[in-house]
Amino acid sequence: MIYTVTMNPSIDYIVEVEDFQTGILNRAKRTEVYPGGKGINVSRVLNRLSVPSTAFGFIGGFTGQYIETILQEEGVQTDFVVTEGLTRINIKLKSDEETEINGQGMEICEKDIDSFFQKIGQLQRGDVLVLAGSAPRNWSEDLYKKVGELADERGVNLVVDVSGPPLAQLLSYKPFFMKPNHHELGELFQREITNMEEAITCGKQVIEKGVEHLVVSMAEQGALYFNKDGVWKATVPKGKVKNSVGAGDSLVAGFIGTFVKTNDVLEAFRFGVASGSATAFSKDLCSRDSIEALLPKVQIGKL
Numbered sequence: 001m002i003y004t005v006t007m008n009p010s011i012d013y014i015v016e017v018e019d020f021q022t023g024i025l026n027r028a029k030r031t032e033v034y035p036g037g038k039g040i041n042v043s044r045v046l047n048r049l050s051v052p053s054t055a056f057g058f059i060g061g062f063t064g065q066y067i068e069t070i071l072q073e074e075g076v077q078t079d080f081v082v083t084e085g086l087t088r089i090n091i092k093l094k095s096d097e098e099t100e101i102n103g104q105g106m107e108i109c110e111k112d113i114d115s116f117f118q119k120i121g122q123l124q125r126g127d128v129l130v131l132a133g134s135a136p137r138n139w140s141e142d143l144y145k146k147v148g149e150l151a152d153e154r155g156v157n158l159v160v161d162v163s164g165p166p167l168a169q170l171l172s173y174k175p176f177f178m179k180p181n182h183h184e185l186g187e188l189f190q191r192e193i194t195n196m197e198e199a200i201t202c203g204k205q206v207i208e209k210g211v212e213h214l215v216v217s218m219a220e221q222g223a224l225y226f227n228k229d230g231v232w233k234a235t236v237p238k239g240k241v242k243n244s245v246g247a248g249d250s251l252v253a254g255f256i257g258t259f260v261k262t263n264d265v266l267e268a269f270r271f272g273v274a275s276g277s278a279t280a281f282s283k284d285l286c287s288r289d290s291i292e293a294l295l296p297k298v299q300i301g302k303l
């Protein structure tokens with residue numbers, strides 16, 4: 001079974017404004033609301049691929065309730081810890097450029113943290129645990145360590161899509177799959193990555209540290225897949241970008257969803273990249289049809 005963890009979910013409030021300007025009243029041309037947060041996006045895309053998953057994490061208030069209602073209506077199984085705070089609202093402003101303002105999120109009390117770990121403690125050998133996105137304000141580094149330790153002890157396949165110090169910390173638990181973008185990969189090595197060659201050098205070092213499968217995404221420039229047998233590059237389809245929010249999460253869902261069905265890593269890589277691009281070219285997250293339409297446009301070659 002696949003479990004996703006969104007420790008800091010959000011409602012994504014999409015606001016489209018023509019010619020946005022600061023310091024004046026702007027009127028929106030279009031507004032939309034979606035359940036958000038990286039793990040939740042992974043669960044929503046998996047569901048579109050007919051791969052079941054359970055969404056874990058913390059929700060609170062009317063915004064949290066909205067997320068749970070929509071996920072359940074879509075058929076995503078949920079097992080959130082309900083807290084006393086209010087789930088954040090993240091603003092995704094679309095004008096000539098995309099601008100995002102993400103809230104800080106709630107603080108989580110000890111009792112709710114314990115309830116969360118009780119759920120993680122019940123996972124079984126071979127389950128997949130996708131840990132994605134930022135953490136609650138008062139989440140200490142020790143708690144990431146605890147997730148890593150529990151996954152390790154229980155033989156759970158850990159999938160990591162986090163950034164900053166937690167990425168380095170979780171690396172020591174030898175995740176089954178990691179998907180940094182090239183900026184996040186650079187952060188891990190305290191350097192800037194500007195091209196494929198630099199990404200390849202750093203990606204190989206991540207595999208040497210014991211990660212089983214690594215995808216480094218570089219938006220429209222392409223993506224790299226690494227395992228102990230080598231490095232592969234995927235071309236990314238060309239198209240008009242409507243929404244890059246959730247493109248990385250869609251890649252994770254497409255990869256994991258295909259891998260659990262087929263056990264074929266290169267097919268999983270191809271499907272993952274097509275899923276990321278299908279989301280980039282859609283208003284919301286990708287659909288199965290939009291992914292399948294792009295599959296022939298993703299070429300994979302061994303480097």
Ligand SMILES: Nc1ncnc2c1ncn2[C@@H]1O[C@H](COP(=O)(O)OP(=O)(O)OP(=O)(O)O)[C@@H](O)[C@H]1O
Nearest residue numbers: 181217218219220223244246247248273276277280
């Ligand atoms: N401009 C684009 N054109 C085509 N595909 C894209 C574009 N941007 C993103 N993608 C697709 O989405 C995947 C993930 O994108 P990206 O490298 O931006 O990840 P990310 O930074 O984790 O994304 P996110 O915006 O969700 O945080 C890419 O591998 C690609 O398949």
Ligand SMILES: O=P(O)(O)OC[C@@]1(O)O[C@H](CO)[C@@H](O)[C@@H]1O
Nearest residue numbers: 010036037038090102133134246
């Ligand atoms: O603040 P975080 O947790 O880093 O990211 C949250 C977020 O930007 O990530 C998703 C897209 O990947 C959105 O649905 C959501 O608003």
